[in-house]
Amino acid sequence: MSEDWQASVPPEVEEAAQRRRVWRGPWRSLVFPLLVVAAIAAAIWWLGYRPDSGSSAGDVRYGPVELPTALLAPGMEVSPKAGGLAPDFLLETLDGGEIRLSDLRGKGVIVNLWATWCGSCRKEMPQFVATYDGNQEEGLEIIAVNVQESRSIIRPFVEDFGIDFPVALDRRGTVSDEYRITGLPMTYFIDRDGVVREVFQGPFLERLQDAQVQGAMEEDELTRRIEEILE
Amino acid sequence: MAEQGALRGMGWLRLARELDPFRATWRLFTNVRWAIGIIAFLALASLLGVVVPQVPAGVRGDAAAEAQWLAVQEDRFGFLTDPMNRVGLFDVFHAHWFVYALGLLVVSVAVCTVSRFPSIWRAVNRPPKRVSDAYFASAHHRFDYAPPAAGPGLEAVLRRRRYAVERYQEGDTLYLFADRFRFAQLATFVSHLALIVLLAAALVSRLSGFSSGLMIAEGASKPVFPEPTHPNQMQVQLLDAVGRFSPEGEPLEYRSELVIHQGGQEVKRCSTTVNSPCSYDGYRFHQAAYWGHGAGVQVRDLSSGNVVYRETLTLSDTLPSPRVIVRDGDGDLLLDEALVLTDALSSDEFNYYGRLVILEDGRVLTIGTRRTVGSDEWELAVFEPGEGEDTVRLLLGEGESARAGGLEFTYVGLGGVPSAFVSDFPLPPAASAGGSSGDVLLEMSNVIYGSDEASAGTAVPVATGSGPSELTIVGLQPQAVTLGPGESVEIGGYEYSFLGQREFAGIQVRKDRSDYLVWIGAGMLIAGLLVTFWVPRRRLWAKITPARTYLAGQVGRLVDFRREMAELARQAGAELDEAEGQESDD
Numbered sequence: 001m002s003e004d005w006q007a008s009v010p011p012e013v014e015e016a017a018q019r020r021r022v023w024r025g026p027w028r029s030l031v032f033p034l035l036v037v038a039a040i041a042a043a044i045w046w047l048g049y050r051p052d053s054g055s056s057a058g059d060v061r062y063g064p065v066e067l068p069t070a071l072l073a074p075g076m077e078v079s080p081k082a083g084g085l086a087p088d089f090l091l092e093t094l095d096g097g098e099i100r101l102s103d104l105r106g107k108g109v110i111v112n113l114w115a116t117w118c119g120s121c122r123k124e125m126p127q128f129v130a131t132y133d134g135n136q137e138e139g140l141e142i143i144a145v146n147v148q149e150s151r152s153i154i155r156p157f158v159e160d161f162g163i164d165f166p167v168a169l170d171r172r173g174t175v176s177d178e179y180r181i182t183g184l185p186m187t188y189f190i191d192r193d194g195v196v197r198e199v200f201q202g203p204f205l206e207r208l209q210d211a212q213v214q215g216a217m218e219e220d221e222l223t224r225r226i227e228e229i230l231e
Numbered sequence: 232m233a234e235q236g237a238l239r240g241m242g243w244l245r246l247a248r249e250l251d252p253f254r255a256t257w258r259l260f261t262n263v264r265w266a267i268g269i270i271a272f273l274a275l276a277s278l279l280g281v282v283v284p285q286v287p288a289g290v291r292g293d294a295a296a297e298a299q300w301l302a303v304q305e306d307r308f309g310f311l312t313d314p315m316n317r318v319g320l321f322d323v324f325h326a327h328w329f330v331y332a333l334g335l336l337v338v339s340v341a342v343c344t345v346s347r348f349p350s351i352w353r354a355v356n357r358p359p360k361r362v363s364d365a366y367f368a369s370a371h372h373r374f375d376y377a378p379p380a381a382g383p384g385l386e387a388v389l390r391r392r393r394y395a396v397e398r399y400q401e402g403d404t405l406y407l408f409a410d411r412f413r414f415a416q417l418a419t420f421v422s423h424l425a426l427i428v429l430l431a432a433a434l435v436s437r438l439s440g441f442s443s444g445l446m447i448a449e450g451a452s453k454p455v456f457p458e459p460t461h462p463n464q465m466q467v468q469l470l471d472a473v474g475r476f477s478p479e480g481e482p483l484e485y486r487s488e489l490v491i492h493q494g495g496q497e498v499k500r501c502s503t504t505v506n507s508p509c510s511y512d513g514y515r516f517h518q519a520a521y522w523g524h525g526a527g528v529q530v531r532d533l534s535s536g537n538v539v540y541r542e543t544l545t546l547s548d549t550l551p552s553p554r555v556i557v558r559d560g561d562g563d564l565l566l567d568e569a570l571v572l573t574d575a576l577s578s579d580e581f582n583y584y585g586r587l588v589i590l591e592d593g594r595v596l597t598i599g600t601r602r603t604v605g606s607d608e609w610e611l612a613v614f615e616p617g618e619g620e621d622t623v624r625l626l627l628g629e630g631e632s633a634r635a636g637g638l639e640f641t642y643v644g645l646g647g648v649p650s651a652f653v654s655d656f657p658l659p660p661a662a663s664a665g666g667s668s669g670d671v672l673l674e675m676s677n678v679i680y681g682s683d684e685a686s687a688g689t690a691v692p693v694a695t696g697s698g699p700s701e702l703t704i705v706g707l708q709p710q711a712v713t714l715g716p717g718e719s720v721e722i723g724g725y726e727y728s729f730l731g732q733r734e735f736a737g738i739q740v741r742k743d744r745s746d747y748l749v750w751i752g753a754g755m756l757i758a759g760l761l762v763t764f765w766v767p768r769r770r771l772w773a774k775i776t777p778a779r780t781y782l783a784g785q786v787g788r789l790v791d792f793r794r795e796m797a798e799l800a801r802q803a804g805a806e807l808d809e810a811e812g813q814e815s816d817d
Contacts, residue, residue: 026253033345162537171495173460
């Protein structure tokens, strides 16, 4: 019955005919719909998938800086890898000052990247405090570069743990990126000439159920490394 | 001959059209069966994604963790595990083929919509306003009636019913074209667009959705992103975790007081609950879990005054804790306590946990619980050192009492205390030759669970049934050490402090920008369907002659247009029988 009445409907009135797909050439029938999809996708990307604006906090002066020309050594690459010249940086410190790595040229420097939320960092910190107290007069400097934390979180920890070496604030994480950290804690042993002698990832002296934690360092090994950078 | 040539030419033209790849693609994408096939495929895949276990978010991307997870699945799926993993059945909604299928559906809907749009747009804007007289006799929706002697007339009625009316006079015949809800015909495109938006939302969620679970102790903070550095790195600091329970133990509320830090600054201070997440920069911080069995422990080096260890430790194990009552011969109470057992002994035959108890009268007893291997029952074992008739040797079941050595013992029942074996705990320098670390056992008794007091985030001595929570540390010295909240003990050059009971909050951090797309898409879909089904376009043609008025119309299938036509006729003044205007069979 339905077929009968549809057959008698003038084609210009028939709704089914109005809904019929119409081939209007590749541009209008294929490319245009794809452009519509692309436009929707672009709008969605712009609204939803574009990268975050990122943190604007922190003075842009602070972060990696160029190593002064006078401190460059012929044939040596500036690199955080062992054997390279340690990339220079300028960071604000917890006590409100500034610290620049290249200003410490002539001293053996341990750069320790850490955060209070990192359990291994917390556990190894007393070892750094003890090491600093015992080797400061020999020319050892330690910079504890905190990665992207707030002063209000760092300060109680630093005070309670008696950290008396500079605590630098890498608020934007740019120095950590420059040093290509793959995890925390990460420690760089830099000799008096600014050369990275060793890179160490993981906690010092951490033992787990009487087994050496992978990557953990024995106490005398730390002493040996410090002696190397103080030569 | 020429005719044959023309036919042959038309055949070639048709063949060329068939072989045209663009046209073939277009035909495929505009084919309803093709779209239904994709939808069916996606539905089946989604069903598999629900039925087959999927890789947890925390495991995805971690090769080692994924391998471990798959090893567990092998117990269930056997030799099929590897092929299933290869085709992505353990991660259906993130599998490439699933995303491609979604993309194909989007393209199909788009091509289909665009291909149908011109004709519908033309029907909306340039509808046929005149139809042949034959149509009034054959239209599916048609009605005719004798002209009324009096009344406002059909045209006036149509205008009053908000039809757009156009009139054409031919001799003594008046033709009308009336159109209502003209743009409702476009609602189908809104529904189709909604489908694209919803599919796009799924893709956005797949591509840019972020979710991370953090378990944070009171006073501590955790980074949102697992990477060592991240341009948007944030730290979530938990000031206070609150769990409230009814007297029956039903949870009433879980809440966390948070501080969000970014770029070295505090950027937000907020409270989050299960249903009311805290939001910052598009990220939502949901309350996802609560855990009340944490102990804040600090170790200070007395020689330097520096803290060398400060952790909030999770006491996730449970050790037996029997409640024991001891009375003397006169019935005076000597002991009523849920004992924290500090000594462990295991053999092939039994497990034993016990401790020394010194009664008020100075007698020393060893009280513990013993469980035979293979049994679920913990018996109370009481032993008094020494020989003689009065020495105590007892073995009691739960709820039992007995007299021995002039004392009455009652084993009220067995409870448990939160506990943990902690490795790498700083041992006293004097006792360990240089301050190394080792294993200790922590047990916390009188635990306060789900109260405001425990949630204060600081050490607060709270009275429970038997006093404030206490921490027992086994392994620092031959005797176990028990500390109340805020109490310290000096052992071998270190000061050990129990900072107090601490709670943990599980915070789920999410950022899924597809949320708003889902809302928009759902709104469009509902609006489109409502318009399509509830206010479909009505087109009505009328032929008004002196002898009779004929109506014919077009409308969606759900509308009884013939009845509406009869009503229009009545309002126009026509005198109709009750039966007139009823839906016809055809």
